[in-house]
Amino acid sequence: MLIDSHCHLDYFTETERPAVLARAAAAGVGEMVTIGTSLAQSQQAVAMAAAAANVWACVGVHPHNAGGEGGVPAAETIAALTVHPKVIGIGESGLDYFYDKAPRDVQAANFAAHIRAAQLTDLPLAIHARDADEDIASMLEAAYAERPFSFLLHCFSSGRGLAERALAIGGYVSFSGILTFPKSDDLRAIARDVPADRVLVETDSPYLAPVPLRGKRNEPANTVHTARVLAGVLGLSEPALADLTSQNFRRLFTKAA
Structure with missing residues (x-):
């Protein structure tokens, strides 16, 4: 199971969701985590879970919505x-300097609040990082030195330096459909070097549909395509990769165990 x-x-939509869940189950994607992007939407995520x-949920405020x-x-x-009981993590939160939809100091304050929430609850933090590798790494290292907490770099597409610094303090790394893109050789090389017990898979749907579905709306069933590529990168069979990433998921998201 993936x-x-x-x-x-x-x-x-509420009408679409039953079919989305059914297609996921048919594809072998047995569970999924729906993610909060604002406080109001987080409550919706909890209700869906x-x-x-x-279905599980995480709660938090995306950097695009920071300060709202x-x-x-x-x-x-x-x-x-x-x-x-269905809320198993914090987030997503982090820093996004590509779109800069919120002032960077507000994003930093928002991210710090989420880190603190992860420390208070002992639940993992799902981190959004885009064009902000140094600031993400520095904030994580400083907070972790004060009080350790668990976290996941979601939809990883950053540089090797952020991956290595996050892994050094116990972080996990999740790969999305970006891993399947033809020009993602560098990302596949990073994935190859992530310790096997720290890797997860995701869709970030409805975004980032993997090859061979580029341009279409993404959904949880399509986790299988990213998993297939990741299995090849790690030299594993697809069933072994599914078992590995599911075990890693339960270790990180202890409330879902």
């Missing part, structure tokens, strides 16, 4: 959303 460790089920046995909904949330406010 687990899609990061998707956005709220982008599918509560309504489906094989009344400003940067307190860590305690984020942590309070995790009391539901």
Whole structure:
């Protein structure tokens, strides 16, 4: 069984979601995590997870939304959303200097609040990193030195330096459909060097449909395509890769064990 460790089920309508879940199950994707991007949307994610046995949720504020909904949330406010049994992590949060939809100092304050929430709850933090490798790594290292916490670099497409610095403090790395793109040789080389016990797979659907589905709306069933490529990169059979990434998922997201 595969687990899609990061998707956005709220982008599918209430009418569409049953078929999306059915196609995932038919493809061998037995579980998935739907991700929060704002406080209000995080509550929707919790409701979707509560309504489906094989769906989990993370709660948090995406860097694009940092500073909205009344400003940067307190860590305690984020942590309070995790009391539901289907909430297994914090996020996604992080830094995005490519789109810069929120001021960078506000993004940093938002990210720091999420790190603190992860420390308060002992739940892993799903991290969005785009064109901000140095600041992401520095914030993680400083916070980890104060109080260790678990985290996942989701939809990894950053440089080797961020991967190595994150792995050095116990981080996990998740690969999306980007791994399957023809020009992703450097990313596949990084994936090859990630310790086997720290790697996960995801779709980030409805974005980033993998080869051979480029240009189409992505969905959790398509985890299989990324898993197939990752299996080849790591020299594993597809069933072995599914077992490995599922074990890693349970080790990281202990509340889903």
